[in-house]
Amino acid sequence: MAFGTESIASVDKIVGPGNIFVATAKKQVFGQVDIDMVAGPSEIGIIADSSADYKQIAADLLSQAEHDKRARPILITNSLELAKAVDVEVNRQLKVLPREVIATASVNDKGFIAVVKEIDDMFTLMNAIAPEHLEVQVKNPTQYLNQIKNAGSVFLGKYASEPLGDYVAGPNHILPTGGTARFSSPLGVYDFVKRTSFIQYTKSALEKEAKAITTLARVEGLEGHARAIESRFGKFYD
Numbered sequence: 107m108a109f110g111t112e113s114i115a116s117v118d119k120i121v122g123p124g125n126i127f128v129a130t131a132k133k134q135v136f137g138q139v140d141i142d143m144v145a146g147p148s149e150i151g152i153i154a155d156s157s158a159d160y161k162q163i164a165a166d167l168l169s170q171a172e173h174d175k176r177a178r179p180i181l182i183t184n185s186l187e188l189a190k191a192v193d194v195e196v197n198r199q200l201k202v203l204p205r206e207v208i209a210t211a212s213v214n215d216k217g218f219i220a221v222v223k224e225i226d227d228m229f230t231l232m233n234a235i236a237p238e239h240l241e242v243q244v245k246n247p248t249q250y251l252n253q254i255k256n257a258g259s260v261f262l263g264k265y266a267s268e269p270l271g272d273y274v275a276g277p278n279h280i281l282p283t284g285g286t287a288r289f290s291s292p293l294g295v296y297d298f299v300k301r302t303s304f305i306q307y308t309k310s311a312l313e314k315e316a317k318a319i320t321t322l323a324r325v326e327g328l329e330g331h332a333r334a335i336e337s338r339f340g341k342f343y344d
């Protein structure tokens with residue numbers, strides 16, 4: 107796509123998700139073409155307190171673990187009891203999941219549960235991870251909106267289970283992964299918009315700036331720049 111073939115023209119921009127091979131290929135052709143973001147193997151980060159249901163948390167973690175052996179299912183909680191219950195439940199649900207092999211590799215190699223003291227600590231740690239999908243399963247989740255800094259898509263409360271976003275909720279679901287939600291956003295209309303600047307000056311407007319331009323150009327050792335400006339006022343060099 108980036109380089110074209112004898113029968114297919116090259117493109118200017120490549121967008122969309124995929125596995126680690128797709129994400130790596132997109133990184134490699136960036137510069138030759140533009141890309142939307144690094145949208146690699148799926149991730150789910152769940153922030154949960156003791157009010158959350160351990161069976162639902164386990165199911166949501168596995169909903170993304172089943173995508174890819176490299177998917178990252180992560181739980182951060184301030185409840186040791188919840189952490190222990192989810193750990194046992196994930197292993198129970200894994201055994202009866204059709205994509206058990208993939209999900210088990212994801213859970214074992216890429217997954218973890220972290221137990222922290224305070225609710226604020228859960229957000230601080232999750233902001234550092236910057237997950238593709240963030241579920242906030244705490245009492246009154248909207249109360250913590252201003253603590254969420256880095257995430258591709260945020261799911262608030264018990265009934266906003268991640269697959270809702272995959273299939274019907276509406277916001278685009280091509281999302282940044284691998285911590286790139288620190289500086290990337292979901293795919294959107296703005297990915298297909300680019301900007302160009304236009305400059306036009308009158309002779310007298312340019313005259314006011316000429317000294318500044320020629321001085322800066324000569325300080326940089328770029329005599330040709332200075333002379334191009336001076337040519338507008340009839341000055342040429344032999």
Ligand SMILES: NC(=O)c1ccc[n+]([C@@H]2O[C@H](COP(=O)([O-])OP(=O)(O)OC[C@H]3O[C@@H](n4cnc5c(N)ncnc54)[C@H](O)[C@@H]3O)[C@@H](O)[C@H]2O)c1
Pocket residue numbers: 123124125126127128144145146147148149173174177238279280281282283
């Ligand atoms: N970040 C996001 O927004 C997002 C969204 C959806 C899916 N995903 C991720 O995308 C992946 C699933 O996408 P898919 O079903 O298109 O993936 P896939 O595994 O079926 O393959 C994607 C592409 O990679 C190619 N490919 C596979 N193995 C390869 C290899 N060894 N070398 C070179 N190319 C190879 C395939 O031919 C295919 O074109 C999962 O990792 C999932 O987690 C991410």
Ligand SMILES: N[C@H](CO)Cc1c[nH]c[nH+]1
Pocket residue numbers: 147148149170173238272279
């Ligand atoms: N969860 C994926 C985003 O990482 C998107 C998807 C496609 N099909 C099912 N889910």
